[in-house]
Amino acid sequence: xxxxxxxxxxxxxxxxxxxxxxxxxTMTSELSKIVGFVSLLDELDTAAVPPLAHPLDTQNVFRDDxxxxxxxxxxxxxxxxxxxxxxxxxxxxxxxxxxx
Amino acid sequence: xxxxxxxxxxYTTVIGLEVHVQLQTRTKLFCGCSTRFGAAPNTQVxxxxxxxxxxxxxxxxxxxxxxxxxxxxxxxxxxxFTKWDRKNYFYPDLPKGYQISQYDLPFSSDGHLEVTDPKxxxxxxVGIVRVHLEEDAGKSMHDEAAGTADSRIDLNRAGTPLCEIxxxxxxxxxxxxxxxxxxxxxxxxxxxxxxCNMQEGSLRVDANVNLHIPQPDGRIAxxxxxxxxxxxxxxxxxxxxxxxxxxxxxxxxxxxxxxGTTPKQTRGWDDPAGVTRAQRHKEESSDYRYFPDPDLVPxxxxxxxxxxxxxxxxxxxxxxxxxxxxxxxxSPYDADVLVNQGRDIVAYFEDVxxxxxxxxxxxxxxxxxxxxxxxxRGESIDAFPVRPEALADLIGRVQKGxxxxxxxxxxxxxMLASGRSxxxxxxxxxxxxxxxxxxxxxxxELLAENPKIVADxxxxxxxxxxxxxxxxxxxNPNVNPAKVRQTCLELIRAM
Ligand SMILES: [Zn+2]
Numbered sequence: 220x221x222x223x224x225x226x227x228x229x230x231x232x233x234x235x236x237x238x239x240x241x242x243x244x245t246m247t248s249e250l251s252k253i254v255g256f257v258s259l260l261d262e263l264d265t266a267a268v269p270p271l272a273h274p275l276d277t278q279n280v281f282r283d284d285x286x287x288x289x290x291x292x293x294x295x296x297x298x299x300x301x302x303x304x305x306x307x308x309x310x311x312x313x314x315x316x317x318x319x
Numbered sequence: 320x321x322x323x324x325x326x327x328x329x330y331t332t333v334i335g336l337e338v339h340v341q342l343q344t345r346t347k348l349f350c351g352c353s354t355r356f357g358a359a360p361n362t363q364v365x366x367x368x369x370x371x372x373x374x375x376x377x378x379x380x381x382x383x384x385x386x387x388x389x390x391x392x393x394x395x396x397x398x399x400f401t402k403w404d405r406k407n408y409f410y411p412d413l414p415k416g417y418q419i420s421q422y423d424l425p426f427s428s429d430g431h432l433e434v435t436d437p438k439x440x441x442x443x444x445v446g447i448v449r450v451h452l453e454e455d456a457g458k459s460m461h462d463e464a465a466g467t468a469d470s471r472i473d474l475n476r477a478g479t480p481l482c483e484i485x486x487x488x489x490x491x492x493x494x495x496x497x498x499x500x501x502x503x504x505x506x507x508x509x510x511x512x513x514x515c516n517m518q519e520g521s522l523r524v525d526a527n528v529n530l531h532i533p534q535p536d537g538r539i540a541x542x543x544x545x546x547x548x549x550x551x552x553x554x555x556x557x558x559x560x561x562x563x564x565x566x567x568x569x570x571x572x573x574x575x576x577x578x579g580t581t582p583k584q585t586r587g588w589d590d591p592a593g594v595t596r597a598q599r600h601k602e603e604s605s606d607y608r609y610f611p612d613p614d615l616v617p618x619x620x621x622x623x624x625x626x627x628x629x630x631x632x633x634x635x636x637x638x639x640x641x642x643x644x645x646x647x648x649x650s651p652y653d654a655d656v657l658v659n660q661g662r663d664i665v666a667y668f669e670d671v672x673x674x675x676x677x678x679x680x681x682x683x684x685x686x687x688x689x690x691x692x693x694x695x696r697g698e699s700i701d702a703f704p705v706r707p708e709a710l711a712d713l714i715g716r717v718q719k720g721x722x723x724x725x726x727x728x729x730x731x732x733x734m735l736a737s738g739r740s741x742x743x744x745x746x747x748x749x750x751x752x753x754x755x756x757x758x759x760x761x762x763x764e765l766l767a768e769n770p771k772i773v774a775d776x777x778x779x780x781x782x783x784x785x786x787x788x789x790x791x792x793x794x795n796p797n798v799n800p801a802k803v804r805q806t807c808l809e810l811i812r813a814m
Pocket of ligand 1: 347350351352363364365366367368369478
């Protein structure tokens with residue numbers, strides 16, 4: 220199992236990792252080994268096995284719609300690299316949110 | 320706008336909508352933080368909705384039930400088994416680096432919601448592809464005028480429960496799209512699923528639109544699908560779609576570019592300018608690498624549970640219109656007006672109609688007096704000073720002829736201003752109710768003083784009796800003109 224260099228470059232882009240050409244070569248070779256190892260599973264016939272949605276055999280875990288205390292703003296912001304006491308501050312965000 | 324206006328164009332506009340509504344819960348989808356609107360920034364956040372390491376989400380039961388209600392009301396099939404997935408992307412308003420959403424096993428699919436144009440222009444049954452449950456992101460603000468390099472992030476919204484409703488591309492005009500959204504909003508507000516307040520972000524709409532253009536050879540040319548965002552009212556949706564249809568037709572005439580030849584484009588609606596503008600295409604933005612969220616266990620739904628939710632739903636607006644028209648013998652148009660004003664107005668109407676014992680007159684007073692006043696004052700019915708029993712009392716007295724409709728309106732205005740009862744207002748305005756004996760005595764007096772009018776009426780000129788009304792009002796301003804006329808005519812006939 221060999222990954223294409225461009226697949227690795229795309230995964231790096233999606234993960235916002237900037238890789239040098241040398242790093243890309245190393246990653247391509249190392250990731251190929253990992254994927255090859257996992258692809259051993261392809262040898263199993265899973266046609267009759269239902270897909271597993273969750274490893275625990277538990278369902279329907281809910282909580283009641285009851286408010287619980289939130290953090291203070293100071294506590295919420297304390298680990299942020301930058302804040303103004305009210306908001307988290309981040310480098311300029313222009314354009315649309317990716318939320319959908 | 321009627322269907323004929325749409326068919327005069329050399330193309331068909333094909334529209335599908337994607338609607339996000341905030342579910343009416345007290346707390347967020349996966350934590351106990353409040354969802355109240357308008358709180359100071361970053362005051363409704365906790366380790367779960369901030370995505371801090373080691374925190375775990377637990378699903379809000381009410382959010383799931385409300386989502387089920389919405390899906391059932393939209394006629395969806397409910398999946399017996401559903402799970403939650405992570406939609407991965409990086410954005411500063413998404414602290415976890417992924418949104419918890421539903422991918423391949425949404426809890427519901429294959430529904431529909433019909434919309435009828437009350438003016439008879441169209442009836443459109445719009446298919447629902449799916450309804451699923453997901454969490455909202457936070458809010459990022461960038462003040463370009465301030466010229467700072469920073470954006471500010473408020474995560475109060477992060478983790479708020481949303482229902483995503485995706486329609487089939489079944490709508491055929493901007494007017495239909497707007498009417499359908501109104502019907503959807505009405506339904507969800509009736510059900511108590513969402514307040515659908517667009518100003519507060521409780522309802523958001525994106526639209527997919529393209530054109531089908533018949534060609535001389537019989538082939539249908541389809542323009543590339545454009546997704547429109549940033550529409551902040553239903554009116555904006557209608558305007559943006561109308562603009563986009565014309566823009567696509569112009570572009571097609573210039574380029575002949577068809578569906579599938581270009582990547583899907585996203586355009587933002589600029590409301591003040593009245594145009595859509597191309598948004599920067601995010602490279603590979605569709606590669607969200609969904610996978611099942613290991614922090615949340617699946618949910619199963621059985622028939623008993625569905626029956627319980629169904630039982631709690633009440634009549635949806637579409638059914639209620641028919642029920643109301645039949646029960647109170649009012650026109651479908653009147654029923655439509657009342658139902659479209661919401662459940663509280665319908666309850667108020669039914670209360671008044673029950674007390675008066677008649678629907679038509681209650682509907683008239685509601686539409687001409689109550690609804691108009693509410694619109695003028697921008698108020699809701701629950702704070703309306705004239706309660707149903709008071710309005711019913713007033714209508715009953717007008718029906719008995721204690722005073723005429725215009726006097727009734729004056730009394731209504733005074734009840735509105737003072738919040739007092741009919742009897743109190745009548746007393747304070749010095750409106751003595753004229754009893755029948757007094758009225759007859761007054762009419763006899765009038766006839767004695769006006770032998771010419773009496774002679775004219777007897778000669779067949781009934782309209783001559785009109786000359787008596789002014790004189791009657793001078794003798795007693797509280798008399799009901801219609802009753803004076805009727806009594807005088809009866810007395811003359813009996814002579
Ligand atoms: Zn929270």
